Amino acid sequence: MDVNLNRRSFLRGTGAVTAAAVGAAAGLRLLTPAERALAEPGGAVDLDILYIGAHPDDEAGTLGALGQWNEYHDVRAGVITITRGEGGGNAVGLEEGPPLGLLREAEERRAVAYAGIEHVYNLDGLDFYYTASAPLSEQIWGHDSTLGRIVRVIRATRPSVIVTMNPSATDGNHGNHQQAAKLAVEAYYAAADPERFPEHADEGFQPWRVGRILQSGAVGSGPLGPDGPTVGHTPNVATDVVFGTWDGTVSERHGGERWSVVKTWAAREYISQGWGTRAFPPSDPARISSQWFTLIDTRTPYPAPTSGDLAAIEGAALQAPGGLPLGTEFYLEAPSFRVLPGTSFELVAYARAAARQPVPNATVTVDVPDGWTISGSGELGVLAPGRPAAARFTVTVPAGAVIGERFTLRGTLTTPRQGSGAVDEVVEIGAPVCGTLEPLPEIAQFREWTAANRVEHLDSLILPLLALGSGRSREIRVDLANTSDRPQSGTVTLSVPAGFGVSPASRPYQDLAPGATGAVTFTVTNTDRSLPTSNRAPNDGRYPIEIVTTYGGGSGTQDAALLLVPSLELVKATTPPRVAGDVDESEFPGDVIDISTRWEGERAPAADISGHAKITYTDDAFYVYVNITDDVLGFVLPPEDTKRQRRTDSVEINIDPRGTSANTSTVFIAGIFPITDDPANGNPPSFHRDRDNRQGPGPETAPGMEVASRVGDPYTGYTVVAKIPFDVLPDTLDPQHVGFNILINDSDTQDKASQTRIGWSTWQGVRADPYRWAVVTLPDLAAQPSSPKEPVLPDTAAKSVESAQSILQSAGDNVPLGGWRSLGDGSVEVLSASAAAGSVTAQLRAWRGGRARIFVWDGTAVLGRLDQELAAGRHTVTIPLSGAGGGSDRWLVVSLESGEANDAAAYRF
Known part of the structure; x- marks a missing residue:
């Protein structure tokens, strides 16, 4: 049985395929998540929850909660992933760039399927490298374009709840994660605003008011065991609202295993990131943790955070017991977050009835802290669907309120017969x-x-910080x-x-x-x-x-x-040290630097991992000596794979030429591997620049840099020597203030993962924070004017129009590939497809011109691909098959792209 799927057939009812029909076409086998996505009634997606992250695997921690909500309450979740993670490491092969991105997308789809998630939207953002900088992430991704694509997906999928990452600039927060969360917050507001991205309406995507936005995770302490959600989390900021869902709930869908175990199965799908051997959680229920969610903002009332495992989504995605009708909006607004002691301000309570459900005799009451006063009427009368009503109150702050303290104003919306609901508004006492x-x-x-x-x-949670050299x-x-x-x-x-x-x-x-x-x-x-x-x-x-x-x-x-x-005045070398494995450290004048402090990973004794270093300089180069004590040699990489140095034993040398860099796009970072798997050349060391001003193999990106090493036999550690010419640095040196760091990655395994990281100037996340590096001075070097080099950053992201798995999903769920503009449903159709020896021949019809990417897909692998420009009209194409594949399906999937717009079609044969 042939199955022809495209968005127009779903929307117009001219060939919509039911789940049963797709199952019949598959010989009554179990449907894959992609096929279930294609079998949506009407072709439009209606999600309850949308998770928004930066990379495949960012959602992994939430899958226990999302999975049990889906299993027992039919809550449907989807995932937005801004990038495909093509800038990450690869523990399973040599793929990098777009091929790695497509591999990671496949891992993500397998992982989230454990939680019943069938809709994954990769937005084609570039995963350039690890950074702690949200502004750099915003610069690379493009703010308006990425926000617009997120908003388009929200308007297309109409979730009731958004879950995202930590949007705050807290220490160690991944800059991609932070920027993804910031965009999620902006999208929460923009998706509801008809004046933002009005062009979406021309594509059929109307403004949508998401009921609530949550941050995955919380800062504070929460109890273990099944009572965790009802005992409640104790946040570091007392006014934070934190909900919990216990991961120890048993999953009948997954053979009676607890969701904590199922979540680990899912995490193990991310094998390219070294997660394939992730440890399983404790089996004792009393030691199983909860997934915590912190409220960022809400338009809907919510129950007490300690009311159980569903509190995070009740009132928004699920009906709250005794609560207002699902979809009823209620929220408070103060004119500003900070209020002054002894002043008054207007607090407005807004309410809106759910669609088709008027709310009669609605009344708002507001509770204020002791010593505060409030006046005003909360009588709202009948709330009409879609028509907001407002009650206004005057709140007076006592003159003695303590500067910096936060207070909660609690509003309650009550009706005689349809229940009640509550929300909070937090204000902080400001100083004049x-x-x-x-x-x-x-x-x-x-x-x-x-x-x-x-x-x-x-x-x-952001304590103001500044660095000072010792x-x-x-x-x-x-x-x-x-x-x-x-x-x-x-x-x-x-x-x-x-x-x-x-x-x-x-x-x-x-x-x-x-x-x-x-x-x-x-x-x-x-x-x-x-x-x-x-x-x-x-x-x-x-x-x-x-x-x-x-x-x-x-x-x-x-x-x-x-x-x-740390601060160090370097001693200039009268004779340049030799760059050789047998160099003696006495050739390096100056102080010995202790680089044995752990800053990340497992604790280890000095015999396991420790070291010292020395730095000197000449008129044109730094010379660095590193001596490492180590008990186990980690995986030895072949020369062509010596990148992403965190995967095995390696040395990182970090230099900020003028000590003023806000992020690593203006610094030099060299990862040096003391040994490679290259016996024909004596297993020499290798170096690679990473997450800096110009990434890539060392000889190409740092010409003139030299490295040498000596690896113990029997193995007790290694030494590394490096010469770094000043002219490979991204700027001239400020001799009075050069940022410098030496970090060590220690791996005791063969799975391309390091366990312990030590170094000189050490903090969690320090590798991405130049302001926290040591300060070195070069007293005998003449100062020069700054002459910065423009960063050379990766510029090739994996694209959804080139992903067979994304095309298959888009062909049925009415969401354009990558969140880009819709080219128009039915712009491309597959009329027929048949296989012959070594090829597949298909009949296509394009209603407008564009670039087509045509794939033969078996559910796990691409068997053949053809890229071709199509004019409007009918076309016969032949796709050579390049492999046998491992799946049991046979789909022809097609994307058609014109400018930033696209359409998708799929045909099963």
């Missing part, structure tokens, strides 16, 4: 004049974003902003801990006008060089400082911290 530590550039951009999108509460001084700025309605004068005092000095201790400011900003500066010096640096210091290396700002009638305090990083 705020004195804040100068932010790092990317923190400043994040705060501007939170203000523009009215999500300032997301800034709650024994060095730096100028520190305190920014001032007058948020009151009258001019302000006062003082700013900066307090530092023992071992540091500040000059002066206080600074005055005068007549700062309402709405105006200003700044004062201090010089801070580390006076005690014996203080431990990096994460060797207490409190993860954070030395606390305090900023107290006075104003007319009071004062406010901001807590911040200094990160004390």
